[in-house]
Structures are given as structure tokens and as C-alpha cells.
Amino acid sequence: MDIFNSKEYEWSDITAIVAGRPVTKIRAISYVKKQEKEALYAKGNKPHSIQRGNKSYETNITLLQSELEAIEAASGGDLLDASFNVVVSYGNPLKGDVIKTDLIEGNEITExxxxxxxxxxxxxxxxxxxALNIKNNYV
Structure with missing residues (x-):
């Protein structure tokens, strides 16, 4: 008999590693992949294809101040000069979750x-x- 599992990933089961160090005082993290796209028109009034342009990657990490201070110190004092990877894993193996891991490469803070x-x-x-790249389901 198949068992249907409708369990969703929970915030408490997220692990984030920022600049090589596990962060526990993280309050939120989000990241998005984007690509410029434009409909290509020629004869007629319907698009013939969709043309693709540059890809971009945006991140947002929310930390408590003590975590921010620790990451600033680890980066040499000015977080705006640092470039680092971020690893985000979703799931808890103790609960039987399938672990999904995303890699954010070359992340740089802008503010x-x-x-x-x-x-x-x-x-x-x-x-x-x-960031330079976001790899979903990174192994």
C-alpha cells in the first residue's frame, strides 16, 4: 500500500552555511534566478519566438546582529568587500525528509x-x- 506524504519543508529544518560557517541566527533567506526574455515579432501580430538575454541572481539574507557581526569579522571587517558561497539545505533526515540542497555561488552583499x-x-x-550562479538541487 502506498503512503502519501503531504509534509512540507519547515523553517526549523533549514540549514544555511554562509561563507563556510553554519549560521544559526538567520531569520530569513530568499534567492531568485532571473532571465531577460522578450517576444520576437515579425510578420503578423503574434510573436514568432521568445528571445533570451542575460541571467541574473538576487539574494536576500536576514540575520540577527550578532550573526552579522561574526560574518563581518570573518570577512575581514567589511562585508561589502567579501564574496562567498551560501549553501541552503531543506529537510531533516531524522524525520525521513528527502534533503534538497541549493548552492549560491559568488554571493556579494550590496547593502x-x-x-x-x-x-x-x-x-x-x-x-x-x-550572485554569480544559483544551482538548485546541488549534489
Missing amino acids: VPKGMNQGDKFSEHELPGI
Whole structure:
């Protein structure tokens, strides 16, 4: 008898390695692959094909300040000068999950915002970036 497993990956089962170090004070991570595409028109009013242009890769990592400080120190003090890989694994083998791993190559942060507000219990920092490549289901 086949068993249907509708379990989804959970945030608690994500492992992220940034610049070679496992990060535990990560609050969010997102990354996107993009490619320029344009419909090619010729005779008639319908496109004949879709032309493809450059690919681009955007990232966004949200960390607590202590993790940000540790990564800045590991990068020599200025995170804007660092280029590093990010490995993101989804799943928990102890729960029987199939582990899926994505590799973000050559990630570079484009902004390092800092600040806090009165009443904040912690400081969270969203770090946008760009990368050279994103390999999904990396082995």
C-alpha cells in the first residue's frame, strides 16, 4: 500500500552555511534566478519566438546582529568587500525528509543596513545581494 506524504519543508529544518560557517541566527533567506526574455515579432501580430538575454541572481539574507557581526569579522571587517558561497539545505533526515540542497555561488552583499528602534528586543538586518550562479538541487 502506498503512503502519501503531504509534509512540507519547515523553517526549523533549514540549514544555511554562509561563507563556510553554519549560521544559526538567520531569520530569513530568499534567492531568485532571473532571465531577460522578450517576444520576437515579425510578420503578423503574434510573436514568432521568445528571445533570451542575460541571467541574473538576487539574494536576500536576514540575520540577527550578532550573526552579522561574526560574518563581518570573518570577512575581514567589511562585508561589502567579501564574496562567498551560501549553501541552503531543506529537510531533516531524522524525520525521513528527502534533503534538497541549493548552492549560491559568488554571493556579494550590496547593502549592510544597521539600526534599532526604541523598544526593540533584538536587531534584525536584511542584507540584499547578487550572485554569480544559483544551482538548485546541488549534489
